Amino acid sequence: MGHQVHIGSRLESGSAVRASRPLDDVLIGAHPSIVKLRALIERVADTDATVLISGESGTGKEVVARAIHARSARADGSFVPVNCAAIPQDLLESEMFGHERGAFTGALGSRHGLFSSAEGGTIFLDEIGEMPLALQAKLLRVLEDGVVRAVGSDRGVRVDARVIAASNTDLAMAVGKGSFRRDLFYRLQVVPIAIAPLRDRRADIPLLIEHFLGRIRAETPGRELEVSRDAMVHLWSYDWPGNVRELENLVSRLAILCDGATIEASLLPANLVNSPRAAASIPDSLPEGGVNLPELVRELEGRLINEALKQTGGNKQAAAKLLGLKRTTFSAKLRRCGVLVSASHDAGEETQPSKLEEASDDGG
Ligand SMILES: Nc1ncnc2c1ncn2[C@@H]1O[C@H](COP(=O)(O)OP(=O)(O)OP(=O)(O)O)[C@@H](O)[C@H]1O
Ligand SMILES: [Mg+2]
The missing domain is CATH 3.40.50.300 (P-loop containing nucleotide triphosphate hydrolases)
Known part of the structure; x- marks a missing residue:
C-alpha cells in the first residue's frame, strides 16, 4: 500500500x-x-x-x-x-x-x-x-x-x-x-x-518561490533562475486554490519551460495570468470601460513594495534599491501604500506595513 x-x-x-x-x-x-x-x-x-x-x-x-x-x-x-x-x-x-x-x-x-x-x-x-x-x-x-x-x-x-x-x-x-x-x-x-491558505498569507509567496527555486538551483549546479517582477506580480495576485503544492508544482514546471535565467510573465499559465483578481486589478491592455489608473498604480506599488520588503527581510534600504527608488521616496510610498494596503479588503493580515516599518527601523 x-x-x-x-x-x-x-x-x-x-x-x-x-x-x-x-x-x-x-x-x-x-x-x-x-x-x-x-x-x-x-x-x-x-x-x-x-x-x-x-x-x-x-x-x-x-x-x-x-x-x-x-x-x-x-x-x-x-x-x-x-x-x-x-x-x-x-x-x-x-x-x-x-x-x-x-x-x-x-x-x-x-x-x-x-x-x-x-x-x-x-x-x-x-x-x-x-x-x-x-x-x-x-x-x-x-x-x-x-x-x-x-x-x-x-x-x-x-x-x-x-x-x-x-x-x-x-x-x-x-x-x-x-x-x-x-x-x-x-x-x-x-x-x-x-x-x-496561501492566499491569506501572500507575503509568503515570494519566499516559497525562492525556496523552491533554490532547490532547483541546488539540483542543477550552475543554473541561474529567477522570476521577473512582472511574473511575480501575477504569482502574488493569484488565489492558489491548491496552495503550496500548486505553487511548488508550478515552479518546477516553469523551471523546465524556462530557457534562460529569468521566468517571464509570458511563461505563466493562462488561468493564473487571467485569474479574476489579477484581471480586475492589472489588465494587460486597456479594457473597453477604461481603468482607474491612479488606483492601479497604487495597487501595483503596494504589492511590489511589500514583496521587496519581504525579500529583504524588512530592510528598507535594500528594498528601496530593489525597486530602483531613493530611500526617502520609498519611505513616502511605504507610508502611503501602507494605509492603502491595510484598507484594502483582501490584503488582510499578510501585509502589515506598520510592523515591517518597525522591524526595519529596529534594524537600523
Ligand atoms: N510552508 C512550507 N514550506 C515549504 N514547503 C511546503 C510548505 N507547505 C507545504 N509545502 C510543500 O507543499 C507540498 C504539499 O504539502 P503537504 O503534502 O504537507 O500538504 P497537505 O496539507 O498535506 O495537502 P493535502 O491536503 O492535499 O494532503 C509538499 O511538497 C510540501 O513539501
Ligand atoms: Mg496531505
Whole structure:
C-alpha cells in the first residue's frame, strides 16, 4: 500500500531532536501565522499530545505532522501515514489494527496493523473526516486506553503510538452534520493546529518561490533562475486554490519551460495570468470601460513594495534599491501604500506595513 515505514529503535529524548533539520528550512514562511506555527510545532513536539491539523489541500499538513514527529522523542521510531480516504472503508479497520487469520474472507494469515508499525513512533491519520463512524468509535477507544484489538481477535494489545490527525474538510461542520463523532473530535484536538491558505498569507509567496527555486538551483549546479517582477506580480495576485503544492508544482514546471535565467510573465499559465483578481486589478491592455489608473498604480506599488520588503527581510534600504527608488521616496510610498494596503479588503493580515516599518527601523 506504499505506507512509509522505517523501523528503528527509540532513543532517549534529545538525540533525535538534534538530528532533525531546522524548522525554518522545512516550513518556509514569514507570515505571523507561520511564525506562530513553527513555535507551536516545537512546543507540541516535546509532548505526546494528540494533534489535529486542519487546512485546505496543499497547505502543508503533512509537512507539519512530519516536523512534529522529527522533533519529538519518537523521531527514531516510525512515522506511519494512513490515508483514510485512499484505503477502502471495509479494509481500513484491519489496515489500522491488524487482523487474525480467518477474520474475514481472504484473511489467510494474521497481520499486524499500522498502529503496531507505529510502535514507539507516530501514526498520521490523514483525511480523518473520511473515516466511517463505526471505526471512529473504535479509534476513540484506542485513544482512551492505548489498546488495539485486531479484527477477529478478542485480545487487546497495548501500543505506544502518538496520534496526529489531519483533515482538509471542516470537522466541526462534520460533527454538526452527524458524520463525525463529537467525542472523537474533542479527543483528537487536544492541540488543534490550523494552517492558513496561501492566499491569506501572500507575503509568503515570494519566499516559497525562492525556496523552491533554490532547490532547483541546488539540483542543477550552475543554473541561474529567477522570476521577473512582472511574473511575480501575477504569482502574488493569484488565489492558489491548491496552495503550496500548486505553487511548488508550478515552479518546477516553469523551471523546465524556462530557457534562460529569468521566468517571464509570458511563461505563466493562462488561468493564473487571467485569474479574476489579477484581471480586475492589472489588465494587460486597456479594457473597453477604461481603468482607474491612479488606483492601479497604487495597487501595483503596494504589492511590489511589500514583496521587496519581504525579500529583504524588512530592510528598507535594500528594498528601496530593489525597486530602483531613493530611500526617502520609498519611505513616502511605504507610508502611503501602507494605509492603502491595510484598507484594502483582501490584503488582510499578510501585509502589515506598520510592523515591517518597525522591524526595519529596529534594524537600523
Ligand atoms: N510552508 C512550507 N514550506 C515549504 N514547503 C511546503 C510548505 N507547505 C507545504 N509545502 C510543500 O507543499 C507540498 C504539499 O504539502 P503537504 O503534502 O504537507 O500538504 P497537505 O496539507 O498535506 O495537502 P493535502 O491536503 O492535499 O494532503 C509538499 O511538497 C510540501 O513539501
Ligand atoms: Mg496531505
